[in-house]
Amino acid sequence: MPSLGADMRAGTLIAWKVKPGDRVKRGDIIAEVETEKGLVEVEVFEEGVVDQILVQPGEKVPVETVLATIRSEGMPVTPAATVVGAAVKERAPTGAGPEARPSLEAPHPPSQPPERRIRVSPLARKLAAELGIDLSTVQGTGPHGAIERADVERAAAKRLAEKAPTPPVSEKPIPPMREKPAATEFQVGMRRAIAAAMARSNREIPHYYLETRIDMSRALHWLEAENQKRPIKERLLPVVLLIKAVARALGDVPELNGYWIDDRLQPQEAIHIGFAISLRQGGLVVPAIHHTDLKSLDELMEALRDLITRVRAGRLRSSEMTDATVTLTNLGDLGVEKVYGVIYPPQVALIGFGKIAEQPWAENGMIGIRPVLTATLAADHRATDGHQGGRFLEALNRYLQEVAKL
C-alpha cells in the first residue's frame, strides 16, 4: 500500500486492474485504492510480470503492506519478486531499454540513496530522509527484510538515545497509525489527514509571508481577445495564466521549487505544481500538474479540466498525490483578497491568489482603476530568505504583464 501523501495511514484496496501473469510497465494503473482523500489509481513504477496478488478487494491495510509482487522478466516465479506497495526496485538485466529511470519524474520526493538492493518502503525512505537516517544502517523487518517505517523509527530512536543531542528535524513527523479508530467516515478521515499535515507544517516550518499587488489589466485584455476567437469549449480561465506564470517564475527562482528534507533544501528540477482543489463534500486535495512549466496554456487548461473532473469524481493517480514540488491555491472565486497559506511539507513554498477585483491604482502620477490581483508567497525560512521570495514575486508580476509570451 503506497503512501499517497505524508498524512496517509491506511488504504482499502477497491479493485485490481491486473491479474497474475499480466505484463506491466512503468506508469500502468494496476489497482484502485480508497484513501482518506478519495479513490486513487495506483500506478506501478516497475516493469515486469504480475506474480502474486496478496491483498484482496475490500481489505483495508496499513501503508507499507505488500499488495502484490511483480517479477522482472526472465526471473523465476515468486522468490525475489518486486514488491508492489512497499515498492522496491529490482531489475534483471533483460536488455530491454536503458537501465536508468527517467530522471524527471521521481515517484517520491526525497533523495534516493544509491541502490544497493536495500528493500525499503516509500514511506520508510521518505521518513529516513527526513530524519537523516542512513538506510544502509537500518535493519529491515518487513517481507524479505524490507525496511519499513517502524524500522526507521527504531533506528532514529536508537540514534537519539546514543547521541542524546538536540533532536533532529522533529520528534516524530507522522503520528502513529495503529491507534486510528475504526470510524472510517470519509470526511472525518480527510479532516484528520489535513490536520496531521498542517499541524506538522506549523510545528516545523518557520513560515515567512510576502505579498504583492499585480495589475491584471494587460493579462485580462489579452485573455478576453483570445477567448473571443475561441469556441466556448476552448476558452481559457484566468487561473491558467496564473499557473503558467508561477511555473515560469519558479524557473527563475528554483529555490522555491523543492523539498526541505534531511536538514537541507533539495530543489527539484521538474516543476510539478500542486493545485489545490476543494471538494464539494468538504476538504481539499492538491494533485500535481506534472511538468507545469513545459505545458502550453491550452495544455494546462486541458490538464486542469482533466484533474478537476477526476478529483470531483474521485479518480486521482498515485503519482499526482505525491509528486507536487510546490503548491498553488486560488481562492479568488470566493471573493477572498489575500491568501496566507500553510506550506505542505516537505515542500518549501505555497503561492496564494485572491480575487481579481477593480481597485484604485496609482501609476505615473495618475490614479486609475485597474483589475488587481494580490499574490502572496508563504515560504520556508529554513530554505529561502525574503530576498528570494521577493525575486519570485517580481518575476511573477513580470510574466503576468506579458502573458502572450507565456
Place this chain on the structure above:
Amino acid sequence: MTEAQIKETLFKVLGRIAPEAHLDKLAPDANVRETLDIDSFDYLQFLIGLNEELGIEIPEADYGQLTTLADLIRYLSARVG
C-alpha cells in the same frame, strides 16, 4: 422550446456539476453560483454543457447577465429556437 423545457435542461446540466444540490429549492432570483458554490471552472463547464444541450455559444461578455435562474431562463429563451 418552452421555458419549462429550458429549465429542465438547466437543471440537468447543473445536476451534473453539483450533484448534491437540491435544485428544486433554488429560488428564481437566487445567485446560482453563490447558492450552489460553483467556482469559475464549474461555471465554464456549466456553459459548455448548455452549449452541448442547446447549441448556444454564450460570449464571455454576457456572463454578467446570467446571475440568477430567472436570468438564465430569460437569456436562453430569447436565443433558443
